[in-house]
Each structure stands twice: as structure tokens, then as C-alpha cells.
Amino acid sequence: MDADDVEVFERIEAYRGHARLDCYRLRHRAFAGHWTDPMLREVIERGHAVCVLPYDPVADRVVLIEQFRIGPYAAGGAPWQIEIVAGIVEPGEAAETVARRETMEECGATLGPLEHIATFFASPGIMTETVTLYCGGARAPDLDGIHGLAHEHEDIRSFTVASEEAIGWIGSGRIAFAPAIIVLQWLAQHRSRLRAEWPARLGA
Numbered sequence: 285m286d287a288d289d290v291e292v293f294e295r296i297e298a299y300r301g302h303a304r305l306d307c308y309r310l311r312h313r314a315f316a317g318h319w320t321d322p323m324l325r326e327v328i329e330r331g332h333a334v335c336v337l338p339y340d341p342v343a344d345r346v347v348l349i350e351q352f353r354i355g356p357y358a359a360g361g362a363p364w365q366i367e368i369v370a371g372i373v374e375p376g377e378a379a380e381t382v383a384r385r386e387t388m389e390e391c392g393a394t395l396g397p398l399e400h401i402a403t404f405f406a407s408p409g410i411m412t413e414t415v416t417l418y419c420g421g422a423r424a425p426d427l428d429g430i431h432g433l434a435h436e437h438e439d440i441r442s443f444t445v446a447s448e449e450a451i452g453w454i455g456s457g458r459i460a461f462a463p464a465i466i467v468l469q470w471l472a473q474h475r476s477r478l479r480a481e482w483p484a485r486l487g488a
Contacts, residue, residue, distance in 0.1 A: 289313035293322060303330035328411045334382040335370040335417050335463040338393050339447070339471060340424035341482040346450050346471070347391050347424050348464070350441045351432070356460075366453070367461040379416045387420060390431050391442035395420035396486045399478075401470050417467050419474075421482040447475060 292310045299305040306327045311320045338347040350366050357363040371386035373379060384395050401417040424444045432438025451472050453459045459468070471478075 285313055285315075291319070298326070303328050305329075326410060328413075330411070330413055331372045332413055333370055333372055333406070333415045334379045334386065335368050335415055335467065336383040336387055336395070336398070337368045337419045337464070337467040337471065338387055338391065338395060338422040338424060339419055339478065339482075340422055340444070341479045342486070343424060343444075344447050344475070344479065345424050345444045346447050346468070347393060347422065347442055347444050348450060349390055349431075350443070351439060361460070365461055366459050366464070368464045368467060370463065380418070383418045383420060387422070389433060390438075390440050392429060392431060393422040393424065395422055397421040397482055399474075401467060415463055417463055417470075419467055419471060419478070421478070421486050423486060447471060 290310060290312045292308055294309040296307045297304065298307050306329060308325045308327060309322055310325065311322050314320055340346070347369075348366055349369060350364055352363055353365045354363075356365055369383075369387050369390045371382050371389070373382050379400075380398055383398060387393050387395050398418050398420045401419060403414055403416045405411070406413040406415050428443045430439070430441055432440040450459075451468050454465050454468055459465060
């Protein structure tokens with residue numbers, strides 16, 4: 285089935301702030317062939333995101349960040365989350381450009397080689413947002429620090445950690461940020477190849 289199997293009766297913009305909330309009244313074709321009864325669905329519009337894990341193949345270390353997040357706080361979880369670099373795509377901006385810009389803003393690193401991992405819907409039941417994931421080559425000996433844009437109320441701590449240790453944090457629950465989990469699992473599978481290929485591309 286495709287978009288022709290959805291009929292929208294009404295779309296109302298219910299709220300606009302950091303994100304936009306739209307309310308849809310619609311129906312769609314069921315797998316059995318008939319049309320469903322009309323239903324109400326809310327959709328959050330906040331743009332599309334890019335996440336990148338800076339990886340130093342020479343030191344075999346990754347750069348992670350930590351910052352306050354309202355979602356986990358409101359859910360009763362840990363307010364400060366360990367994550368990877370992330371940012372929102374501006375109109376007309378390429379995902380790779382976002383990855384390089386946000387890496388400099390959030391941890392002060394310049395990326396070399398950049399490898400696309402996946403693009404997925406963040407929460408398809410309620411959001412239009414897609415997340416594009418990258419792993420990027422960087423030299424990371426001195427990337428511990430505080431970063432972020434003051435006008436965006438960012439207070440971001442960047443730090444480096446051995447790749448093996450960071451990958452282990454998935455199982456221990458220390459990392460609960462889905463993009464970081466996906467990229468670190470990808471790194472666990474591709475680490476040997478990156479350690480062989482990327483040092484020369486980084487001038488190491």
C-alpha cells in the first residue's frame with residue numbers, strides 16, 4: 285500500500301513552538317481491503333536530524349557528549365544523557381554538512397572520512413523526523429571540554445573514551461540514546477576495517 289491508500293479529511297495546526305503539533309482526521313485502507321473508520325492522529329513536526337560518532341582509529345577512541353534532556357527528566361529517568369553529536373538539518377542543507385558542522389560545534393573536532401550508516405524514522409507513530417547516522421574519522425587526543433551555542437541554551441560536555449569501553453556501556457545501560465547504541469554496535473562490527481583504512485586518510 286502507498287499514499288493513495290490514505291484519505292485525510294482535515295489537518296489542524298494545534299501548536300507551534302520548538303516543534304509543531306498537527307492534528308489529522310483520516311482513514312486508511314486496511315490489509316483486508318476495506319477502509320478503516322475515521323480516526324484522529326497527532327503528528328509532531330520538528331525537522332530532520334543527523335547524528336555522528338567521531339572515531340579516532342589511531343587511538344581507538346570515540347568522542348561522546350553529555351547534556352541535559354527534558355524528555356528523560358519528565359519520564360523520571362536520568363536528566364543528563366550520554367549521546368553522540370547531533371543536529372537538525374536546515375533547509376537546503378546536506379546531511380554530511382550537518383555532521384561536520386555539529387561535530388565542530390559540540391566537541392571542537394574536524395572530521396575527515398565520513399561513512400553513512402543508516403537513515404530511520406525516530407518515532408513513526410507520532411513524528412515525521414528522520415535520523416541519519418554517520419561515523420566520522422577524527423583525531424581525538426584533546427577533545428574533552430564544554431561546548432555548545434549559548435543562544436540555543438546548549439551546555440554540552442564532550443569527552444573521549446576507549447571504543448571497547450563505550451561499546452560495553454550499551455549492555456550496562458549507561459547509554460540509552462538510540463542513535464548512539466546503533467552507531468556503536470556498527471562500530472563494533474567495522475572497527476578493524478576503519479583502523480586499517482582511516483589513519484592514512486587522517487594524515488596519521
